[in-house]
Amino acid sequence: MKKLVALTGAGISAESGISTFRDAGGLWEKYPVQQVASHDGWLADPVLVNNFYNERRRQLFDVEPNRAHRLLAQLEHHFDVAVVTQNVDNLHERAGSTNVIHLHGELMKVTSSRNPDDPTCIETLTRDNFEVQPGQLAKDGSLLRPYIVFFQEAVPMIDVAATLASLADIFVIIGTSLNVYPAAGLVHYVRSGVPIYLIDPKDVDAHMADVTFIRKTASEGMAELTRLLTGETV
Ligand code: OAD
Secondary structure, three states: OOEEEEEOOHHHHHOOOOOOOOOOOOOHHHHHHHOOHHHHHHHHHHHHHHHHHHHHHHOOOOOOOOOOHHHHHHHHHHHEEEEEEEOOOHHHHHHHOOOOOOOOEEEEEEEEEOOOOHHHHEEEEEOOOOOOOOOOEEEOOOEEEEEEEOOOOOOOHHHHHHHHHOOEEEEEEEEOOOOOOOOHHHHHHHOOOOOOOOOOEOOOOOOOOOOOEEEEOOHHHHHHHHHHOOOOOO
């Protein structure tokens, strides 16, 4: 089976009702990114940061995967699919994707602030118990923090993602402005000659020649991509 790697961003979850970050009305217009999503912001005000992610989790219960998530999951019937997502929601998994790499962490998980990547400290929250309280501690006694890769922090999964990109036979980019590195640089690991598709309703600069641009929303674009790759009309 050919290997298909999809790099996804906030745009694939937009039709589910989750705000993107940099579009008009996006999250970073309402909340200063330095305050709620940077390492310095966490150190300055952990209560504010935990509250921000408590609120993001609450919203996650009200939304469902959309057609784009489902069509991407269904490509597993035809390809060996890996989804490399910048999203911290769980909509790819809920749509049925079985191989999802979260580059920027996961909303439903919390961890130690002393050693965020210590697997023994990573806890999965539940719908009944998803709010981190002020002063709540991780197993190692440090403050409990969101399992989110903040700006100014390393991206532990980037090596895994780069290897996947380098092995791809087909590379697909969906709903990301490609503003944030190292995720935006993954396209440079794709071997020359491998087809690259980019689905986004707005112009996005992939910094690459030879990209097939599908200038549509994620759900319409995924329907078109499915037709192009499998011949199936969906
Ligand atoms: P952005 O908000 O930067 O970009 C969203 C992209 O989705 C834009 O290119 C939009 O045109 C596109 N878009 C909007 N609606 C769409 C739709 N219905 N279908 C398809 N595309 C649509 O979000 P990301 O590129 O994902 O990091 O942002 C990357 C990272 O920056 C995030 O993971 C987050 C943020 O700061 C952290 O929080 C660590």
